[in-house]
Amino acid sequence: MTYRFDFGVLLPFWEQFLRGCGLTILLATCSIVIGLAIGIVTALAKGSLFRSVRLIATSYVELIRNTPFLVQVFFIYFGLPTLGLALKPWSAAILxxxxxxxxxxxxxxxGGIDAIPKGQYEAGAALGLKPLQVFRYIVLKPALRIIFPALSGQFVLALLTTSIVSSISAEELTAVAQSLDTMTFRSFEIYIVATALYLAMSLMFATIFKLVNRACFSYLVK
Incomplete structure (x- = not known):
């Protein structure tokens, strides 16, 4: 059987595709901003003087890093309601x-914090800086220069990972593609377009982060 490609069928739905891209970017942006805040707190907790705090932080990191993301999504969306916390698809997806x-x-x-020489901590303390000031001015800024490429990659990864939350009906690009598939029955064309859009978004943000790193980062760490 010969299959005939017909991308023209999808032209009336270009707004839905663009809306799906916008929702995907918004979802990834919200998640990475909140995730960075969680990451900073967790990184500090792993270096805490209190063993119990270090244990909690380490357990959280190991649990999340060694379990499938789909299981985490299902646990939050389907599991938490049994504890009285029912979230809407988008809220569950962001969480x-x-x-x-x-x-x-x-x-x-x-890793970035550990890369800072211990002597810089001592130098900050010798200057009379408070611990928070030492962390902000002497540790965090130089560490940011080291970890910026990795954090940029984390954003792109989050952008692609958003596709999984379509499994709980959270609206983003993959969910839009699935909806259009049921309307047009043009699965091949729809998912080719969706793949191309994910690729375009990933390359676009990767390029933006490279330009930011190259043009602006030396200013940010002064």
Whole structure:
């Protein structure tokens, strides 16, 4: 049987595809911002003087990094309601992505912090800086320069990972593609277009982050 490609059938739905791209970018952005906050707190907790705090932080990172993201999504969306916490698909998607991003970001941030020589901590203390000031000005800024490429990659990864939340009916590009598939029955063409859009978004943001790193980052770490 010969299959005839007909991408023209999809032209009336270009707005839906663009809307799906916008929702995907918004979902990834919200998740990575919250995830970075979680990651910073977790990285600091892993370096805490209290063993119990270190244990909690390490357990969280290992649990998230060593379990499938789809299981995490299902646990939040289908499991939490049994504890009285029912979330809407988009809220569950943001929570799942943020918790996932936070665990991976924590290791990236911790690696950057560990790369800072211990002598810089002592120099900051000798200057009379408070611990928070030492972390902000002497540790975090140089570490940010080291970890920026990895965090950029984490954003692109989060962008692609958003496709999994379509399994709980959270609206983004993959969910839009699935909806259009049921309307047009043009699966091959629809998922080729969806693949091309994911690729375009990934390359676009990778290029943007490279330009930011090259043109602006030296200013940010002064």
């Amino acid at each position: 799942a992505l943020s918790v996932n991003c936070g665990a991976f970001a924590a290791e990236v941030i911790r």
